[in-house]
Amino acid sequence: MVLLKYIFLVVFFTLIGCCFGRLNYSTVHCLQGPDFWCLNETTEALCNFNNKTIGLCGYTNKRCQIKTGDDFCKSAPPAQQQPALEFNGGLTGVDENYFAYYILSLYWPPSSCPLVYNETTDLLRFFCSPYTNLNQPGSERLVLHGLWPTFSTDGNYQGWPQFCSSEQKDWSSCHIDGNLCPWKNTTHSDFTQGVYEYCLASENIEQCVVNGAEILEPERERLKTLAPGYLNTLNLFINHEWTKHGSCCSSSFGNNISNYLTHMLDLTDMVTSPGSLTYEYIQRYAGEKIGLSYLISVLNDTSIINCNSKCELEELWMCMSRDHRTGLPSKLMPCPLGARHTSDSCQKARCEYVSIPLRNKPPYTTTTTTTTKTSDDYIQTLWTRFMLIILILIILKLVVVFCGGCCAFFLPY
Secondary structure (H helix, E strand, C coil): CHHHHHHHHHHHHHHHHHHHHHHHHHHHHHHHCHHHHCCCHHHHHHCCCCCCEEEEEECCCCCCEEEEHHHHHHCCCCCCCCCHHHCCEEEECCECCCCCEEEEEEECHHHCCCCCCCCCCCCCCCCCCHHHCCCCCCCCCCEEEEEEEECCCCCCCCEEEECCECCCCECHHHCHHHCCCCCCCCCCCCCCHHHHHHHHHHCCCHHHCCCHHHHCHHHHHHHHHHCHHHHCHHHHHHHHHHHHCHHHCHHHHCCCHHHHHHHHHHHHHHHHCCCCHHHHHCHHHCCCEEEHHHHHHHCCCCEEEEECCCCEEEEEEEEEEECCCCCCEEEECCCCHHHHHHHCHHHHCCCCEEECCCCCCCCCCCCCCCCEECHHHHHHHHHHHHHHHHHHHHHHHHHHHHHHHHHHHHCCC
16 A cells, blocks of 8 residues: 555656646747747747737837737738748847847947047947047957847748846836837937937936946946947946847846846957957958958858948847856857848848958948958969969970070081
8 A cells, every 4th residue: 555655656746747847848949939939829828928018120129010919929911011920020028038049249340430439429329439439449349239139030030039028027118119208209200219218318217227337337447348339328238238138038147237247248258359260250350351251151150240331340140059057148059040141231232242441441442452361362362373383384484495496506516
């Protein structure tokens, strides 16, 4: 009887363990985002998505369409611009901690910032500050934009959570649809997310504003070099990055903004230090051009490269895997094809080469003669030299034959 009791207990707890294991295994798929959430009503409920009120923002920084999760999943074009399983952009107000990998975004200040920062005219240029001015330590190197949780989407599209909600706080009101700004005429067509965040900071709307003295000052010296834009007026940059992106992975960082910032700076330092791939193939070739395909290859497909209309480097998005235990970024990984196809603005602009501009050199033009560092150019150079050597040998042979003929003509038999 006692033996049967023990057998019953073992079987009972084994079944309980299997159930919890199955549940945990199932919720892992929630990290994929909408392409799993919207499979059926079961997955909607499992991932707490069916009754969520979410904003479908795509790539816009203005007001966006609002739906419940269930309506979003059941919508299809043309009522919704894109089907739920191929959503391309940001979902506002979804649960935090549901994402598959990170993007560490770095930017190149010479492509985005003026020689001298003007607090009045450049206020909404979040990338820029007095520390991006010429000759500042962070003015001509890759520097931190942000660390972004991203869904593991398939196909030629990409999605991410933004302004997320958690048990501690709902950050969705920090999006422009939150209507926290007391300014008049906030529905005007040119009232963007950036203007909305400027309003929140100016009016000190505390629920969307980071305490700069507490968060930024301890890291000020590192920020000057690794993230100079974060030292701009009103802390607009860190406000934006935390409320939009940090809110969606906050539990992984202990709901601590300082911890989030420290991790971002550590990662930026790691991937840009001497000996790193970005240092060897971007920093060392600043002021020159590099072949786009070659650059993607030497970075081992771990990066999405973004250019402006002049094919100048603007940003580098580096894909990082997420540790399955801690939830923190762990190591560089190949970027999913969907993310690369959607976000690589250099390829969209049909850039053959990427220029890496410096402020003390004239801008690149299509007629520039600057040396291009690519494997194709190297092969072409070798081939040119080889042909030149052959030509010289042919000329030498002709000279020798000619001289020999002359000698034979003048010498007596």
